[in-house]
Amino acid sequence: MTSIMTEANQGLLDRIPQQPVPEDLAEDYATTGYPFTRDAKMKMRNVNVFYGEKQAIYNVSMDISKKEVLAMIGPSGCGKSTFLRSLNRMNDTVEGCRVEGDFSLDSDNIYDPKMDVIELRARVGMVFQKPNPFPKSIYDNVAYGPKLLGVYNHRSELDELITVSLQRAGLWDEVKDRLHQPGTGLSGGQQQRLCIARCIAVSPEVILMDEPCSALDPIATARIEELIGELAENYTIAIVTHSMQQAARVSNRTAYFHLGKLIEINDTNKVFTAPEHELTEAYITGRFG
Amino acid sequence: MTDKKNISELVAAGLAKRYRREKMFRFWGILSIVFSVLCLVVLFTDIITKGSGAFQQTYIQIDITYDPDILELYDPLDGKQFALANFDGVIRQSLQQRFPDVQGRRDKRELKKLVSLDAAFVVAERLKDQPSLLGKSESLWVLADDDIDTYYKSLDDREGPFTGRTTEKTQGWVQELVDRGEIELRFNREFFVRGDSREPELAGIWGAVKGSFFTLLVTLVLSFPIGVAAALYLEEFAPKNKWTDLIEVNINNLAAVPSIIFGLLGLAIFINFFQMPRSVPLLGGLVLTLMTLPTIIISSRAAIKAVPPSIREAAWGIGASPMQVALHHVLPLAMPGMLTGSIIGMAQALGETAPLLMIGMVAFIVDTPSSITDPATVLPVQIFLWSDSPERAFVEKTSAAIMVLLGFLIIMNTLAVWLRKRLEKRW
Numbered sequence: 001m002t003s004i005m006t007e008a009n010q011g012l013l014d015r016i017p018q019q020p021v022p023e024d025l026a027e028d029y030a031t032t033g034y035p036f037t038r039d040a041k042m043k044m045r046n047v048n049v050f051y052g053e054k055q056a057i058y059n060v061s062m063d064i065s066k067k068e069v070l071a072m073i074g075p076s077g078c079g080k081s082t083f084l085r086s087l088n089r090m091n092d093t094v095e096g097c098r099v100e101g102d103f104s105l106d107s108d109n110i111y112d113p114k115m116d117v118i119e120l121r122a123r124v125g126m127v128f129q130k131p132n133p134f135p136k137s138i139y140d141n142v143a144y145g146p147k148l149l150g151v152y153n154h155r156s157e158l159d160e161l162i163t164v165s166l167q168r169a170g171l172w173d174e175v176k177d178r179l180h181q182p183g184t185g186l187s188g189g190q191q192q193r194l195c196i197a198r199c200i201a202v203s204p205e206v207i208l209m210d211e212p213c214s215a216l217d218p219i220a221t222a223r224i225e226e227l228i229g230e231l232a233e234n235y236t237i238a239i240v241t242h243s244m245q246q247a248a249r250v251s252n253r254t255a256y257f258h259l260g261k262l263i264e265i266n267d268t269n270k271v272f273t274a275p276e277h278e279l280t281e282a283y284i285t286g287r288f289g
Numbered sequence: 290m291t292d293k294k295n296i297s298e299l300v301a302a303g304l305a306k307r308y309r310r311e312k313m314f315r316f317w318g319i320l321s322i323v324f325s326v327l328c329l330v331v332l333f334t335d336i337i338t339k340g341s342g343a344f345q346q347t348y349i350q351i352d353i354t355y356d357p358d359i360l361e362l363y364d365p366l367d368g369k370q371f372a373l374a375n376f377d378g379v380i381r382q383s384l385q386q387r388f389p390d391v392q393g394r395r396d397k398r399e400l401k402k403l404v405s406l407d408a409a410f411v412v413a414e415r416l417k418d419q420p421s422l423l424g425k426s427e428s429l430w431v432l433a434d435d436d437i438d439t440y441y442k443s444l445d446d447r448e449g450p451f452t453g454r455t456t457e458k459t460q461g462w463v464q465e466l467v468d469r470g471e472i473e474l475r476f477n478r479e480f481f482v483r484g485d486s487r488e489p490e491l492a493g494i495w496g497a498v499k500g501s502f503f504t505l506l507v508t509l510v511l512s513f514p515i516g517v518a519a520a521l522y523l524e525e526f527a528p529k530n531k532w533t534d535l536i537e538v539n540i541n542n543l544a545a546v547p548s549i550i551f552g553l554l555g556l557a558i559f560i561n562f563f564q565m566p567r568s569v570p571l572l573g574g575l576v577l578t579l580m581t582l583p584t585i586i587i588s589s590r591a592a593i594k595a596v597p598p599s600i601r602e603a604a605w606g607i608g609a610s611p612m613q614v615a616l617h618h619v620l621p622l623a624m625p626g627m628l629t630g631s632i633i634g635m636a637q638a639l640g641e642t643a644p645l646l647m648i649g650m651v652a653f654i655v656d657t658p659s660s661i662t663d664p665a666t667v668l669p670v671q672i673f674l675w676s677d678s679p680e681r682a683f684v685e686k687t688s689a690a691i692m693v694l695l696g697f698l699i700i701m702n703t704l705a706v707w708l709r710k711r712l713e714k715r716w
Contacts, residue, residue, distance in 0.1 A: 130599055132599035
């Protein structure tokens with residue numbers, strides 16, 4: 001692996017424009033690596049996302065396969081969070097945001113007008129950058145999703161569901177004696193695990209994580225990373241992260257975004273040891289970021 | 290390039306100046322606080338010294354003989370006879386017995402004016418309650434006339450008593466009563482239980498308090514839900530475009546419109562167009578709703594904006610619909626701010642006079658209202674009415690009414706602070 005950038009690479013960096021993509025450059029752009037998989041859970045084709053006039057995502061196509069952990073890395077403002085948020089239509093709530101392209105979850109079209117956003121977000125859950133428990137009790141935090149969806153018949157079923165969710169999120173032992181105390185009284189790492197418990201309480205198929213550890217200390221981060229590994233046995237996980245080490249530790253595949261484009265997507269090992277694209281290499285060797 | 294020593298010298302030189310400015314800045318702050326506190330102290334002292342007298346009223350003791358011949362009442366249970374009975378007569382007779390030296394029509398009329406018009410009603414009430422009193426005598430404390438009241442209260446004043454409309458003769462009678470201990474000050478219960486009256490000693494605040502209560506009730510019931518709903522829609526649901534910008538500008542403008550304009554609007558629309566009755570709390574409440582709405586909407590929007598967006602995202606992420614996000618999360622978190630804003634808006638409405646003048650709530654109304662459709666007046670308008678009255682005794686009534694109004698305002702504002710402290714969730 002070389003850490004020397006050729007002049008040609010530097011030139012390429014300079015030539016990648018913010019907006020819009022000139023015709024001649026559009027041809028240069030193609031994703032390196034293997035974006036498509038055989039057992040895809042989610043398929044995205046020709047995705048373009050706009051904020052008003054500004055284009056944030058340029059023609060991204062990729063799959064997320066079943067029960068894999070996909071990490072998305074890239075410099076700030078490269079569109080990785082925007083792309084992640086378009087996977088469960090969180091961008092619907094953003095003023096002036098327009099999403100184009102085909103998204104499917106199994107065989108369902110995510111952006112089909114008939115697709116129920118409530119059902120979609122139950123199937124594709126999300127964990128946010130900053131731990132955001134509701135200012136309610138720990139119990140009510142986890143119970144909110146199941147109550148909203150009405151997925152339980154009896155109070156005892158709900159209790160069971162909450163216990164299992166907190167256990168899976170690795171928080172049960174720490175909070176079992178104070179389920180009715182406010183969730184906001186927990187530490188940052190515990191709050192984030194509470195948010196994960198809240199997310200898995202509605203049995204999602206896919207969990208999207210938007211820089212889940214960026215507000216946490218290293219020990220809490222390690223705890224969450226361990227948890228991601230455990231969750232990967234049951235769920236498909238897409239995680240956006242600023243930390244390349246984290247991506248290397250937790251993911252099976254890594255996607256590198258640059259200025260709204262998916263530059264390379266490959267096995268995590270390959271991305272961090274032998275990246276195929278010059279931009280990926282420049283990023284992981286710390287040329288920019 | 291300046292060397293290190295040079296820089297620290299420059300800093301040290303500037304430091305004294307900075308400290309001086311800092312001190313000046315604090316000094317100005319303290320000065321303005323002292324100034325405003327002084328103003329408040331002067332205001333309160335003035336109001337309290339002027340108004341405290343109104344909480345006491347002068348009473349005169351008279352010996353009443355329920356003489357059937359003077360009353361022209363022989364059967365107290367006969368309603369018709371009772372209604373026509375001459376109660377003034379027994380009071381006149383009682384006073385004449387008390388001051389036997391008084392001769393001549395004019396002096397006798399003057400003598401009758403020692404006691405309030407209310408005395409005849411007191412006597413009638415006594416007899417109605419106990420018909421067996423007919424033909425017997427008893428001693429009663431009745432309200433003194435307002436001129437006597439003012440004179441008696443000012444007897445100890447340093448600059449001499451306020452004589453006003455009292456003559457030397459009346460002053461002599463009062464002195465006689467004082468000497469015999471048949472005149473005294475008592476707690477003025479009447480002030481808190483009666484409506485307005487032309488007679489200052491009979492004028493009370495209760496009618497205005499009830500009027501204010503009904504008016505504010507209408508205002509609260511209308512403006513709080515409408516204001517909160519408007520704020521929620523504008524913040525959480527409305528698209529951000531030219532129309533909502535226009536609405537926002539207009540709401541902010543409305544908050545600054547002089548309140549009398551709202552009164553004119555009420556006059557033109559509610560009275561002229563919808564033919565609603567004048568002087569009623571319902572109408573006053575509608576007008577004050579128009580006036581308070583912008584305040585409530587603005588403070589509610591500020592409270593909604595202060596809800597962290599991460600809470601909304603969390604709820605959306607689980608699959609809550611926009612309405613569920615608003616009702617389950619945004620509204621409870623914004624509620625303390627909304628309530629505080631509304632109470633402050635209500636306090637504003639309670640103190641509002643101008644728009645109510647336009648819709649006839651300035652009328653002289655003796656009865657206390659018992660519903661939102663009874664003619665009524667409100668506290669600030671009552672203050673305005675009394676301050677405009679010629680009788681000297683109304684001066685202290687005015688100040689006393691101001692004290693009552695200030696009392697309510699302080700209670701409401703304290704409630705606002707308490708509610709905010711109580712309901713605020715920390716996250």
